[in-house]
Amino acid sequence: MRYSYEFKKDPFGITRIILPEKLSVFSDVFEDISTEEEADEYIGYVKKVLEGEYEDFEITLNATSINIKKNVTIAEHHYRIDEPFESTLETEEFLELMLIWKEKIVEVIED
Template sequence: MKYSYDFFRDHVGTLRIKLSDGIKLFADFIEDIPTEEEADEYIKIVENVLNGLNEKFEIQLNATSVIIKKEMTVLEHFYTYEEPYENEMETEEFKELMIIWKNKIPERFKKNEI
């Protein structure tokens, strides 16, 4: 993964991800993926775009929408009150970020483990 990231626990002990400034809005999308099965579903969608089966694909979750294209994925945040309202990253990196998150999901609601 070319972007920096770190995991931390919030004030109620839930595992969260902190991303570098240029892609920090992607954290709100990633953290809305609650299960490994859902992560696999989204990873498969990204692979389909990367392999040319789909030209693009949009996924909308609670506060965000991602438009996945072969080269770049653009995230739009619906409820942020400060700019930027969008971030973008390479689609291969987006896939890698989802794999990283998928591997952390089993730890998400365990207390005091990172």
């Protein structure tokens, strides 16, 4: 993994992935992905883009959306008051973070 990350519980006890500021919109994206099944679905879309089955793929979540392209994935937050409103990440790195997040979801559910 090229980028640093850590997991923290917010004041409401919800586990969040904390990423560097320039990638912070992706933290909000992952917060919207709350089940292993949902993570698996999105991981499948990312893999299909990387394998060339899809040229790109867009997913709209509660407050965020992601546009997955072969080389980059762009996350946008629709309701943020302060910048950044958008973050960009290499799609391979996004896939790796998705896999890490999926493992964390499973861990949190088992606790």
